[in-house]
Amino acid sequence: MCGIVGYIGKQKASPILINGLMRLEYRGYDSAGISTIEADGLSIMKDKGRVKNLYNLEGINDLKGTIGIAHTRWATHGKPSKENAHPHQDNSKSFSVVHNGIIENYNELKKFLIDNGYKFYSETDTEIVPNLIHYYYTNNNNESGKMKFLTAVKKACSDLKGSFALEIICKDFPDNMVVVRKDSPLVIGKGIDENYISSDIPAILSFTRNFYLLNDFEYVFLSRDSAEFYDKDLNKIDKETKSIEWDATSSEKNGYDDFMLKEIHEQPTAIRETIGAKFNENSKCEFDGLDFSKDYLSSLNRIYIVACGTAMHAGLVGKNVIEKLCRIPTEVDIASEFRYRDPLIDDKTLCIFISQSGETADTIAALKLSKEKGAKTLAISNVIGSSITREADYSIYTHAGPEIAVASTKAYTSQVVLLVILAIYFAEILESDSENLVKLKKEILELPKQVEQCLQLKDKIKEFAKRIYQEKDVFFIGRGVDEAIAKEGCLKLKEISYIHSESYAAGELKHGAIALIEKGVTVVGVITEPTLVEKTISNIQEVITRGAKTLIVTNQKVDKSMFDTVLEIPETNPFISPVIATVPLQLLAYYISKEKGLDVDKPRNLAKSVTVE
Ligand code: AGP
Numbered sequence: 001m002c003g004i005v006g007y008i009g010k011q012k013a014s015p016i017l018i019n020g021l022m023r024l025e026y027r028g029y030d031s032a033g034i035s036t037i038e039a040d041g042l043s044i045m046k047d048k049g050r051v052k053n054l055y056n057l058e059g060i061n062d063l064k065g066t067i068g069i070a071h072t073r074w075a076t077h078g079k080p081s082k083e084n085a086h087p088h089q090d091n092s093k094s095f096s097v098v099h100n101g102i103i104e105n106y107n108e109l110k111k112f113l114i115d116n117g118y119k120f121y122s123e124t125d126t127e128i129v130p131n132l133i134h135y136y137y138t139n140n141n142n143e144s145g146k147m148k149f150l151t152a153v154k155k156a157c158s159d160l161k162g163s164f165a166l167e168i169i170c171k172d173f174p175d176n177m178v179v180v181r182k183d184s185p186l187v188i189g190k191g192i193d194e195n196y197i198s199s200d201i202p203a204i205l206s207f208t209r210n211f212y213l214l215n216d217f218e219y220v221f222l223s224r225d226s227a228e229f230y231d232k233d234l235n236k237i238d239k240e241t242k243s244i245e246w247d248a249t250s251s252e253k254n255g256y257d258d259f260m261l262k263e264i265h266e267q268p269t270a271i272r273e274t275i276g277a278k279f280n281e282n283s284k285c286e287f288d289g290l291d292f293s294k295d296y297l298s299s300l301n302r303i304y305i306v307a308c309g310t311a312m313h314a315g316l317v318g319k320n321v322i323e324k325l326c327r328i329p330t331e332v333d334i335a336s337e338f339r340y341r342d343p344l345i346d347d348k349t350l351c352i353f354i355s356q357s358g359e360t361a362d363t364i365a366a367l368k369l370s371k372e373k374g375a376k377t378l379a380i381s382n383v384i385g386s387s388i389t390r391e392a393d394y395s396i397y398t399h400a401g402p403e404i405a406v407a408s409t410k411a412y413t414s415q416v417v418l419l420v421i422l423a424i425y426f427a428e429i430l431e432s433d434s435e436n437l438v439k440l441k442k443e444i445l446e447l448p449k450q451v452e453q454c455l456q457l458k459d460k461i462k463e464f465a466k467r468i469y470q471e472k473d474v475f476f477i478g479r480g481v482d483e484a485i486a487k488e489g490c491l492k493l494k495e496i497s498y499i500h501s502e503s504y505a506a507g508e509l510k511h512g513a514i515a516l517i518e519k520g521v522t523v524v525g526v527i528t529e530p531t532l533v534e535k536t537i538s539n540i541q542e543v544i545t546r547g548a549k550t551l552i553v554t555n556q557k558v559d560k561s562m563f564d565t566v567l568e569i570p571e572t573n574p575f576i577s578p579v580i581a582t583v584p585l586q587l588l589a590y591y592i593s594k595e596k597g598l599d600v601d602k603p604r605n606l607a608k609s610v611t612v613e
Contacts, residue, residue: 002086002100002611003027004186005070005203006167008177008222009194013068014060016207020196021051021072023203026404026601026608027100028074031085035096036065041171042096046085066224067177069167069197071098074607077106078123088127090134091118095170097133099126100199101163101184102612109159125162132156133168146176146221147234153178154219154234163361163611167197177222181214184611185359185387188212190241193225200357200609201244201383202402210241213385242385246402258600260405260496264586265455268448270410271579273399274417278425279441285425287396290378294429300350303330304375306338306366307354308610310408310491311415315354316484317578318419324575325427325437335362336613338369345373352378354419356403356411357609358386365613367391380418382411396422405601406608407496409586412488413451413579420444420576443573447580450570454583457567458591461584464551464565465591468522474499475517475543476585477506478526479536485526485553485578489585496593496603506539519547524585525563527554528577537562553584 003024007013017034032054033046043065045057051072054060071086078084087096103109106125109132114120118131137152149170157164163183170176179186179197189196189208196204201211214220217232218239229239256262279285303322305315312334319330333343335353345351351370355363358381367388370377379392382400389395398414421444424437468474474493476486483505490503504513506525517523525540527533533556540550541562550563555571567584569577593600 002074003072003199003203004098004100004165004167004197005199006068006177006179006197007194008067009191009224010066011194012063013065014063017068017070018051018054020198020203021070024199025051025072026406027199028072028607029602030073030075030080031082032070032072033085033087034068034070035087035098035169036063036068037169037171037174038063038065042089042093042169044087044089044096046087047082048080048085067169067175069096069098069169069177076102076612077125083122084124086126088122088124088130090130092134094137094172095130095133095168097126097130098167099129100165100611101182103128103160103164104162105160129156129160129166130168132159146173149173149176149178150219150221150230150234153180157182157217165199175223178219179222180217180219182216183361183364183387185609186214188214188220188222188227190227195222195224195227197222202246202404205244205246209244211244211385212239212241213390215390244384258405260407260409260590260600263403263405263410264583264590266401267410267413267583268451270398270400270414271417271451272448273401274414275421275444276399278421284428285421287422287425290394290396290425292426292429294431297326297328297426297430299348300328301346301348302344303328304333304338304343304345304349304351304370305330305354306333306335306351306363306370308335308360308362310412310488311354311356313484313488313491314412314415314419315352316487317416317481318352318423320481320484321420321423321575322426325423325432326430327432328426333366335360335366338366345370345375347374349375350378351375352380353388353392354380354415355386355388356382356398356408356415358383358388359609359611361611361613364388364391380415382414404608406603406606407492407589407600413582416576416579417444417447440573440575444576446572447576450572450580451583454569454580457569457584458587460565460567461587462591465588465595468549469497469592469595471499471522473516473521474501475513475521475523476501476503476526477509477523477536477539479506479532480529481574481578482526482529482532482536482581485528485581485585486524488578488582489524489526489588492586492589493592495606496589496598496600497596498598498604499592506536509539510542514542514546517543517546517548521548522551523548524551524553524588526581527552527556527558528581529574530556533558551588553581555581
């Protein structure tokens with residue numbers, strides 16, 4: 001979590017830094033700060049609260065420095081406060097540092113520094129970093145110039161356990177900056193006589209399309225017109241830029257009130273782009289970079305799909321399709337649990353990791369473990385060059401464009417579409433059920449149009465949202481793949497409306513949770529599984545009997561008079577119905593959040609990219 005931005009060029013740095021931070025606020029927004037190199041040394045300005053508060057700080061407009069670092073925080077160590085906000089400095093104010101990640105051994109290092117006379121003024125793990133760099137810098141009489149700066153950073157980083165993306169400026173180097181990363185994202189955007197640094201690409205996309213992607217423990221010594229790269233032992237290395245196709249306007253709101261609403265409406269395009277040229281009705285599925293053989297797929301003992309939150313919910317849909325089309329046992333795991341449960345992995349296991357950002361720490365850790373145990377690993381991400389795609393043996397991409405709102409919408413539906421196409425690709429290699437596969441492909445091509453139709457339901461959904469936005473508890477139920485849809489609708493609601501919600505397999509409710517159903521409680525029922533319609537309706541009947549108010553999302557024939565509100569969505573193959581059935585649930589969460597006057601894009605306590613374990 002946390003977002004970091006840096007600038008080194010000829011323009012005044014502070015507006016560029018603050019502007020960049022605003023675009024990164026989805027990564028954390030409890031405090032923010034910048035440090036620039038001014039004529040009289042390093043300046044620091046920071047405060048508790050949103051990035052925009054920086055504009056109110058006295059003297060911020062007087063900053064003239066053309067080099068600077070900046071940070072928006074999501075608190076891990078120490079409460080949100082001015083003292084704990086970044087940047088942090090060493091005691092002699094020679095170094096300013098911003099950090100994204102967690103230093104796991106900071107207590108041990110803090111003790112070492114205190115024993116060596118250093119004092120600490122914040123509760124953060126980060127404050128040890130500038131002091132450690134200072135310690136190695138002042139104790140190095142063998143080197144001078146940039147190697148002295150780089151060696152101090154390198155020695156400090158070698159002591160750190162955990163994850164970090166760091167930007168460091170030093171008063172002795174008024175024209176330079178050093179950056180490095182380990183397990184936390186950091187990119188460098190190359191301009192003309194200027195360089196931009198950021199936690200992610202969209203924040204600086206309006207300045208450049210050419211990016212250097214850093215690997216762990218690569219050190220960069222930046223000047224206005226150059227970026228010198230060094231490996232972990234400070235040997236110089238070459239690095240090429242990568243050109244990014246997203247355009248800057250795709251990370252703007254484009255007239256929508258919020259990014260979430262914009263991203264919900266972008267789903268038809270995102271799905272179309274994700275389908276891309278992977279197949280047409282008569283051709284087999286193809287993925288650039290995948291070369292699975294029939295022998296390999298037939299030899300698999302199991303597939304694991306590992307992810308977090310919404311991406312994990314997409315995995316549940318993927319499991320359903322892969323098992324039914326390919327008959328390969330498939331398990332879905334929450335990434336933060338996966339590596340601690342000693343999973344059964346060997347060279348006959350394929351592990352698929354889904355992450356919109358490609359930077360989720362739990363997912364990356366699970367991927368590394370799977371590789372160590374000999375599995376082949378396949379990453380699904382929305383971000384080219386993101387950490388999971390660089391770690392995995394194979395990578396395939398959703399093409400949803402940048403997703404800014406914390407609540408994931410277009411990334412989810414694109415992930416589901418991609419997983420279904422992947423399942424078809426496997427099934428075609430395994431030579432199974434070709435007639436149904438052709439039909440399914442046709443139905444996938446219909447999805448963008450069907451999502452458009454679901455978006456037309458928004459007035460009805462808004463009306464229902466007005467009725468229930470003050471409620472305390474909402475339940476989501478469904479059977480089969482409809483349970484996976486219910487889970488996603490439930491997460492969306494609690495995440496942005498702060499209403500307590502639970503999702504259940506409809507048939508499981510009566511084994512306990514039905515005790516919570518009383519007059520007026522809202523139950524959202526999802527009915528898209530044709531073979532389970534009657535069973536699910538019986539379960540919904542059970543809650544109606546106990547006084548529940550019901551909202552039904554369905555593409556099946558049901559007696560509408562039974563329910564309070566019915567949202568009719570287009571009929572499609574049950575494998576892909578989650579793509580369309582989730583859209584009304586996204587809109588429901590959105591409108592409830594709006595009715596409550598909440599910040600839809602930046603819900604409390606959350607961050608878009610969870611780069612801590
Ligand atoms: C969804 O709305 C969430 N904000 C969250 O669950 C998210 O899907 C999860 O943190 C995983 O993120 P990733 O796809 O970037 O790995």
